[in-house]
Amino acid sequence: MRLLVTALAPSHLLCMVPLAWAARAAGHEVLVAGRAEVARAAVEAGLPAAEITELSVAPPTAGPALTVPALPRMAEMLAGEQLRGFAGQRWTSGGHPWQVRVARVIDGYITLAQRWRAEVILCDPIEFAGLVTGGLLGIPVVVQRWGGPDSMSAEAITRARGILAELSAGLGLVGELPAPAATLDPCPPSLRSDTTTPVQSMRFVPYNGSQSVPGWAHTRSSRRRICVTFGLFGSQAAMTGADFVAGGNLPQLLDAITEALRPWSEHDVVMTAPAQVHDMLSAVPPWVRLVDRVPLDAVLAQSDLVVHHGGTGTAMTACARGVPQLLLPPEHPALLDCARGLARQGAGRILEGEARTNPQALRDEARRLLGEPAHRDRARELAEEIAAQPTPAELVSVLAGFADPAGSRNGASGPGSTSHRIRVASPVATSKS
Structure with missing residues (x-):
């Protein structure tokens, strides 16, 4: 099998890496495709990568303007002012962000899939270029969800069929964007929000x-460990100066959390933040272990509590290690969705709005999570449920079952321009673990 892996962002790729590793270990060919930062993340993970650069082109504008309503779950989570930023806008034909994004990269994806003779595409739920490529070339597309209690990726794919219909037709796709051949879900069944999509x-x-x-990081002592992290999402936003709807304002949050955790100053408090943010923080007390980057899985394996932004990768790593979670999501639909889902299931507690920077509110929730056994017990139950699911290695045969042994799905005569510049990178040797 020749497996092409597509992801919109490095943080989306991380949860796909174990399955890509498993496919390679089983003797299959694997190639990750995406923008420059995705390709770099793949190479760091020891996977071959192809960088797909964006063309400065616009999609067709022949159709009527389109008013896009909110996704149902998104409408539940966002206030009126924020909702207007996501929906209710009248987009000129070809001007919707999904249309623009796919139009700029689709030539590169099609060309790569044809030249590399991809047989199966493993796709991030919102990297719609992978779905369009599969539909145009007749390559089966398997969607892998991010892993948390996500109810919006299924809605997004349904919505993409309508929003991308004009662009897909202009590229030669007959009929609407096809549904994925299968959907893989690393979220434990009891935690899933979407119970209607077969997975x-x-x-x-x-x-x-x-x-x-x-x-x-991997040393366990008699002291409790509390880990504070805002993942790739919050860290990158803080470095670029984005507002907190996009994950920013990290220094204010970290200062409030530091003050809240003073009662645990004799324990092991690990706080991660980009080096660029360290000078923005108030005086960091000596009992806080402030680090730039840290292998989160190793740290959480020895932790009693994690404080974070509701990112799926952080949340599911904590679930896999049986760690209770204090969730402080910004008003971003995916993060709210994940954080509220975990809180509903008892694996953590959630603070929203101004409460996220209130030291007393933070301290009260941390005390409950560290002192009451119910959340810890539920977190351990989720860890056991996760461990009982089929491993990525066991699911490689599912992917291989979609491959076309004759290799006839993606011949060089298929649709798509070959004018897009593609740069392929090989994995570099590394001693990191």
Whole structure:
């Protein structure tokens, strides 16, 4: 099998890496395709990668303007002012962000899939270029969800069929964008929000990037460990100065959390933040272990509590390690969805709005999570449920079952321009773990 893996962002790729590793270990050919930062993340993970650059082109504008309503779950979670930023706008034909994004990269994806002779595409739920490529070339597309209690990716794919219909037709796709051949879901069944889409369960295997593990990270002592992290999402937003709807304002949050955790100053408090943010923080007390990057899986394996933004990767790594969670999501639909789902299931507690920077509110919730056994017990139950799901290695045969042994689906005569510049990178040798 020749497996082409597509992801919109590095954080979306991380949860797909274990399945890509498993496919390679089973003797299959694997290639990750995406923008430059996705390709770099793949190479760091030891996977071959193809960088797909964006063309400065616009999609067709022949059809009527389109008013896009909110996705149902998104409408539930967002206030009126924020909702207007996601829906209710009248987009000129070809001007919707999904249309623009796919139009700029689709030539590169089609060309790569044809030249590399891809047989199966493993797709991030919102990297719609993978779905369009599969539909145009007749290549089966398997969607892998991010792993958390996600109810919006299924809605997004349904909506994409309408929004991308004009663009797909202009590229030569007959009929609407086809549904995925299968959907893999690493979220444990009891935690899933979407119970209507047929899915294949898969074990969530934590992968948080290629990093060395410091000695203190995997050492367990009599002291409790509290980990504070805002993941790739919050860290990158903080470095670029984005507002907190996009994950920013990290220094204010970290200062409030530091004050809240003073009662646990004799314990092991690990706080991760980009080096660029360290100077923005108030005086960091000596009892806080402030680090730039850390192998999250190793740290959480020895932790009693994690404080974070509701990102799926962080949330599911904590679930896999049986760690209760204090969730502080910004007003971003995917993060709210994940955080509220975990809180509903008793694996953590959630603070929203101004309460996220209230030291007393933070301290009260941390005390409940550390002192009451119910959340810890539920977190351990989720860890056991995750461990009982089929491993990525067991699901490689599911992917291979979709491959076309004759290799006839994606011949060089298929649709799509070959003018897009593609740069392929090989994995580099690394001693990091």
